[in-house]
Amino acid sequence: MKGAWCRYKTVVGVTASIFFWCAVLTSNRVLAQELGTWQKLTPPSEWLNVITTTPWAIYAGQAVDRYGGTPSYNGVFVSTDLGITWQQSGLIDRGVRDLKYSDGKLYAATYLEKDGETGLFVSEDRGSTWQHKGPSYSLNRIFVAGQTILLGTTTSGLWRSTDGGVNYVQKIGTQAGSIILGVNCNQNVCLAGVYAKAHISTDLGETWAEMPDLAYTSPQSFAFGKNVMLAGTKDGLYTSYDTGKSWAFNTFLGTNEIGDVFHTKGRFYASKREADGKNTLFVSDDLGNTWASSGLVLNKTGYPLLGLSWAFSNPSYIFASGYGNGISRYAILPKQLPANPFLAKLWNRSRFSEQTDSITSYFDHTYPFLSYLYKTEPLEERGTTTNFYGEKAEEPALYYSAHDGVDFGLKYGTPILAPHSGYASYSYSQLGGHTIKVDHTNGYETLYLHLQSNGLAVKSTERKWVEEGAQLGLVGLTGNTTGPHLHFGVRKDKNNDGDFTNDAPEGLVDPYSWLDEFNPDPWEGYTWEDTLGTHQGSQSKYLWQDLLEPLTLYIEESGGSLNHENVTASIPNSSLVHPITAVVEKIPRLETLRVNSPLKYIQNTSVRIKFYDYLQDELNDLTSAITLTFDLSNSNLADTLPGSYIIKRFDRLNKTWESIPSMWNETTKQVSALVDHLSDYAVFGEKSDPTPPVTTIVINGERSGLWYKKYPTVALTALDGDGVETVDRTFYSLNEGLEWEEYINAFDLTKDGVYDILFRSSDASGNYEDAKDSPLLRVNTLNGINDESAVKGAAFQTSIN
Incomplete structure (x- = not known):
């Protein structure tokens, strides 16, 4: 298979041990990277100052001042194989200082003028062509969310558009003299930094107010986590827990300049410019309270690290583009699962997935x-x-x-x-x-x-x-x-x-x-x-003690195959338009079918298949079908009709199981189907006996009128099918269904009172009979009952014959 594969296991406990091997195949080259380590990639230039992730690729921007005498491409580069190889993607000689993705479009903030245009460029075809939108101001930072665009200029403050870039209104700064160092938003809250000032908006950039706690810090990056915000400034890292109303200096990273701050999957990342000018990257798992070094050191001095991005894969990666330091890639170490793995088997089973x-x-x-x-x-x-x-x-x-x-x-x-x-x-x-x-x-x-x-x-x-x-x-x-x-x-x-x-x-x-x-x-x-x-x-x-171990594979758009226990998914190249990360996991059987359905669920076939893009957005609909195959050669197919096996898809919207046209191979004991919509799947077979048993009750005893004068004997008989006694078990209850006992032989009811008996049977196909009531029993062997209502529902002892 051309593509990539990764397998890792986390042994959870007080001390976690992680064993990992990942290989990526591209152009007959293999790159191996261990979890928790950095790898220096081979980008088209060492002078890349911004990097961003789209669902289909990684993009990097170059902005080298062409008047400095250094020949440069000064445009956009793209990688579709997680940063291993790169190609040019337009905007040559324009100087790209920021890149953003939103709703299928790629946005580039350019710095240099060419052909009378500078500023914002938009591509709707993955970087093949670009269209200029908005005023021709040199840009430093941008933010895009749907139709809302914020332009952070190098000299003219911040401009806002709410119609996708057709019209703009200036919101921060005067016509000249204000550089926007950084801008970012989360839902309706936006933060922007300029020299000596910081601004906040709670209406997606419509109105702005200054944040006095960040005055004179020159914030150049912002990150949003759950109930916490971080600001990377020239004077260090600042934290807010009240939606920006107040900010506190984070002492952990000191007073060094903080370049980019970034949040993904519950973790914060912050680049720190050390005293010697080198850049390091730190990681926090506790909302920014404490930090640990990620191991990255960028030796090129003089420039802060302002380019961080993330891509979902197996493993997932952090990309760091350091101006003058090229691009490095970090294989993200999964969070350690809190664990105390002392529980073994609850019953005799082969696999944990069972x-x-x-x-x-x-x-x-x-x-x-x-x-x-x-x-x-x-x-x-x-x-x-x-x-x-x-x-x-x-x-x-x-x-x-x-x-x-x-x-x-x-x-x-x-x-x-x-x-x-x-x-x-x-x-x-x-x-x-x-x-x-x-x-x-x-x-x-x-x-x-x-x-x-x-x-x-x-x-x-x-x-x-x-x-x-x-x-x-x-x-x-x-x-x-x-x-x-x-x-x-x-x-x-x-x-x-x-x-x-x-x-x-x-x-x-x-x-x-x-x-x-x-x-x-x-x-x-x-x-x-x-x-x-x-x-x-x-x-x-x-x-x-056992682990839930889903299969997670990175697959290039050329396709591949997924094999997990007894299920295989074959993915042709026509099904994918870009690389994906596929996850196949065995899941609980959901609400498969009602008990007395004519279909029987085949155990250990409940599976969930998901495809994700680089942003970890789920891809449900495929451009063409994949082949899903279940191997039932080791499954218990008893009590099902040979060759009756079908694959069903669970419709979560309607909460129903939908049949998929399926093919059964009697020789290999495999059932397969073509699917073009990813979901939860399971295999069912027609029951050889779809009807529940029928149970009858016989009560014998000496009676005077309505009352038994001696303890009566109860016998239950169950028939399944054409009068053949093939029931699995028969049950009865003497306390209105609070407790059911298995019926073995006829038994005597050995206590006076007024009561009835509940009874039912099941068969080998899993069909359960609805509970039945016996005729009301009145037992008065001692002539001591005068009030029938006083004893009805009392508990009784039984003796087995």
């Missing part, structure tokens, strides 16, 4: 108050779920709102194993049914709900030591449940007092952590007050 595939309900990060009596989730969050990926959706796309654990859909009777050693204890509740709790003696407690009454590791509140891998119980149907599953919960002992009962709900955590790179975990930062006091949610660390 566990993820079994998730049916997520831990809701907004907000897990399901079992808490003193606080409910905010009204605007009800009916929605936010999972550990940072995805937020309404039911049934994601389940379920306020959920305080993770549900795994498992077959009834699946043995549940201790994922780590600890002290096990037992409890029972109407919501959770038979429950095992394990104190792992490391500050974490795990909970296992809805287990059967049989097979429990312990059935008392007294603690019992269990080793990792020991059976804790069997998946059941006890408590508030509509089907067999394991509710798995984790609690953190926040106050370290050894008592987990006082850590609910604030100690509840998600064992999958919080994987959204761009936004903070809502649960971790949530605070509230109730009758029990003041509370705050907890940080969720990644607790599994």
Whole structure:
């Protein structure tokens, strides 16, 4: 495959170890770069003072004063292979001091006059041709957002257009004498720096006010993070936490000149001009409070580093264009995931993706108050779920709102194993049914709900030591449940007092952590007050020993192939118009299909495929189809019709599964389809038995009128299909569905009262019969019942024949 590939693994824990290899193939040359390191590229010139990223390429601008006697191209250069090779892209001899991308257009701020024109030039064809727009002022910095353009001139202040560059109005400075050192905006807030002054606008540049805290600092760059802004000035770095109303000097980087400041993916980057004139680049992961050297040192002295940009790839890169120092590329070190990886298998499985595939309900990060009596989730969050990926959706796309654990859909009777050693204890509740709790003696407690009454590791509140891998119980149907599953919960002992009962709900955590790179975990930062006091949610660390390992590949526009476990995506060159980064990850099965659908979900085929451009914008629609293939040779195809397998795409807008025309290869056991819209996919097969069983109940006993005078005997019979007894299991409940027991043999009801019996059956194809009610039973063996309503709904004992 012509293109590039990268593979890396992060071993998470108290100390993270990262192993990485990345190779980029271009023109038969291979460049290898380790994460967290800088690489000096071979640009067309060492004199490049600005660099920017578009969805399809990296652009650099050159502005060498042609009157200084140095011959120069003085235009735009472009690279479509992450900076390895470069080509000219126009505006020759105009001196390009700034480049910006917005809405499919490339904007260039030029400094030198040519053919009677200087100022802003716009390209709508990726730099092939350029059109002059606006007044002919020499420009230093620009900002573009849609139809709004801010021109920072070298002598005439700042000009604003709201019609895409047709008309302009001067907003800062006089007709002559004001240079705009830097300008940047975030939403409606704009910042601009001139010599000795700094200005702020809260209406996207319409009106401006001075910021006295930045007076005489000469700001030349600005960056916006979440609830924080940075200003790089001649006198050092300044920080604002109140949308620019006040600024404080950041002492960490000292009083040296700060060139460019830049923010991406939750990180700040700041270039610092050292005392010897060399430029260094620093990185901050904590909103600019503390900084660490990135390792970059640009030896050419005399010029600040004013060109920083970022490109999404695998790995992602920071590009630094230093005037006189060419271009360097930094392979971004991923943020270390907060982790305490002590949890092993919950049940006997082969791959970790099988566990993820079994998730049916997520831990809701907004907000897990399901079992808490003193606080409910905010009204605007009800009916929605936010999972550990940072995805937020309404039911049934994601389940379920306020959920305080993770549900795994498992077959009834699946043995549940201790994922780590600890002290096990037992409890029972109407919501959770038979429950095992394990104190792992490391500050974490795990909970296992809805287990059967049989097979429990312990059935008392007294603690019992269990080793990792020991059976804790069997998946059941006890408590508030509509089907067999394991509710798995984790609690953190926040106050370290050894008592987990006082850590609910604030100690509840998600064992999958919080994987959204761009936004903070809502649960971790949530605070509230109730009758029990003041509370705050907890940080969720990644607790599994196994890793979620999506496949991430950088692919040039010539195409390539993605292979991840049992799924392959073949990408022809006609599908891409520029290089992309493809991500293939196994995901939970979503809300696949209703239980009694004629189709059966094929386990471990739920997959998400995404293509991203250099700005990490998702590309959903392709210019031509790619081929998606699932290998089912190792899948469990029992209870499905041979050759009936189809690929479905999940429509998130309509929350439905849509069938895609699919081809089945009986020899290779592979199903494939052409797709031109990227989404979530899964494979389904037609059930060999699409109908649920039918269960009948027979009650025998001596009766006088409506009353049984001796304990009656109950027998259940289930038939599936054409009168053949091929049911999987039959269940019954004596307490109105709060707890279901598996029916084995006929049993006697051995207590007086008035009650009914709920019963249902399931078959091997996963079809569940709707629960049925028995006729109302009246049992009065001791002649002690005078008021029928007083005993209806009471609990009863059973004895098995």
